[in-house]
Amino acid sequence: MALSRFTSSSTARSSTLLKPLTTAFLLRRPISSDTTPLTIETSVPFTAHQCEAPSRSVETSSKELLTFFRDMALMRRMEIAADSLYKAKLVRGFCHLYDGQEAVAVGMEAAITKKGFHYNCLSGKGGSMHFYKKGSGFYGGHGIVGAQIPLGCGLAFAQKYSKDETVTFALYGDGAANQGQLFEALNISALWDLPAILVCENNHYGMGTAEWRAAKSPAYYKRGDYVPGLKVDGMDALAVKQACKFAKEHALKNGPIILEMDTYRYHGHSMSDPGSTYRTRDEISGVRQERDPIERIRKLVLSHDLATEKELKDIEKEVRKEVDEAIAQAKVRSISSEKERASVVGLKFSSESPMPEAHELFTNVYVKGFGTEAYGPDRKEVRGVLP
């Protein structure tokens, strides 16, 4: 549920706490830095609509596979941490977890080019689902998910106009796929041959409603009719990577394409949804056993003898430690001033966090200098001046 131009952040759905972590792990060398090409077949063939499916043989390397493993383990750990932080009331607001779908984010990121790293989303006021990262062309998530698809068409038009040979990935889920806005966006992007890749992350439940209860045709890759589509195993990071590479070339040459990522979310839609009222526990554990994206990479690494079982376990331990450290750091970071920070190190942060400055509430409503003044109840006392 995120919208990305040119490149995408793999951490769209988790907490801000993840941000410092990602920097940390990028600086560390993986166990294996072996980049010798390795060809691996995708779990299932691609299913194509109005286009020729790409090959099942994906080129990768030991380094890439281990990076996938580490990235996904880190994401999984962070989601679990966000879950417990939320339940401990340390993370407020709404919280939507992504565990189970890691392969989509990781595979997509492997297929695209990155530029720059700026983790500057800390001052945003959106909360869960609303992360932005301009430096990498990540235009963020939007609360009404269908609404971000036409927005993606606008990005793609600008890209096409400036002839910079880049594409837009507009992400949505099987729930948002039933919004009328998607079809408006499809028409616009096909009419003007925009380099837009519409990625439908089909986790089979739109909030609490199973896809077959909400969609006459759950074949989302076909629902563009005149827009080509590809159905991809979204639990297989390599298949996602292959599909995204293919879609990029296609979009630059021919215009829009839909990628349907067949994936699964282990948790409920949000924290108020236990995730077990509309599906069986057997179904969830079945997917965990058969299709888990992390386990799939673990098996590949072991069967190709790229690392030992112990080395993989060590990676997981490291990841766990990193997450714990980042949480501890975040607890301190949430204290705004240096002085206050020094005084509360080692204390529980929830009760110690100070209130944000009052003027923060009015920041970024309008462009600086073009806003208005807000008054108190008597209309005499100025309560806040928009910066």
Add this chain to the structure above:
Amino acid sequence: MATATTFITRGRRVVSSVSRRRFSSSCQNAIQQQQEEKSQPGGGKSLNLYSAINQALHIALETDSRAYVFGEDVSFGGVFRCTTGLADRFGKSRVFNTPLCEQGIVGFGIGLAAMGNRAIAEIQFADYIFPAFDQIVNEAAKFRYRSGNQFNCGGCLLILFIELDEISCDSAGLTIRAPYGAVGHGGHYHSQSPEAFFCHVPGIKVSFFLRELVVIPRSPRQAKGLLLSCIRDPNPVVFFEPKWLYRLSVEEVPEDDYMLPLSEAEVIREGSDITLVGWGAQLSIMEQACIDAEKDGISCELIDLKTLIPWDKETVEVSVKKTGRLLISHEAPVTGGFGAEIAASILDRCFLRVITSCRLLLCLFLSMKKSSLERMLVQPSNHGVPHQRE
């Protein structure tokens, strides 16, 4: 005829006189007798607000086989549990999940109501109502007017009574329920109070009987009675539920079928120095303000408006003529808010009576709010009342 009219608001009376029909609701007389006692505390089981809504929906479906409940995730009980148990009791054909498409939900509801049914649509959060804005403003509100009363989404099903000369009209209609307002941690897409947008629909001013109602209850007892009235009202109604109170507000709610009058404000606290007007979740904050002000020797009269369009000007007018001062408080932003509408109307009616200018105590400008900041700055607190002393 006369029995029904005391309960029915001016607008409805226009309908009945124009169409020469009256409402068949056999319970109408009973309702009228009941409404006095039902709006007073005491009696019934202790319920919170979402359970009271749930009970109202059970009654609505029970008493009318042409009533339907639909929306996102409603068959599992909905995100706020308001529709719990409905699908089990009334079946999947009458209580069903829709895809995530608000425009589709409301448009579908209009069609369903136009065929003489009671369509009860749920928009999961009031913030999600905007994709459906066109359907509500252009299609639902003006269907009757555009078609010269041939079609509407607050339809009338004709029932011939035993006395053949008396044609009765059993109202059908569209009710759109949506949780609104601050909840303490909602963020942009889960906290807005969009009532003023719907109060601006021009059709309302042209004629009473194509009005679109905007109703906001303050407590469980109120919620149940008002929701049943809305569902049974022959006009499209937008019913905003204060999500902050879903679990927080608990009171004794009568278990039986009762309705509370729409477009009738209620004086919930009498006073002589100043009139306070509000609706929904804001009432509890204002009530506390009244108690605080009393300690300072200020006697506050508190009015729950309940229905915003058409709103009960008379009750507010009588009160302001008595106190000479008016303070309005709502969660929605100041500019273009419904508070300004009230202030302007009352100033017009009570120009020679008001001692000081009307005061609006509202959300400081923003509609978005986050965590603790939200509670402190955005939700109007009770600090403003002492300012009125001067």
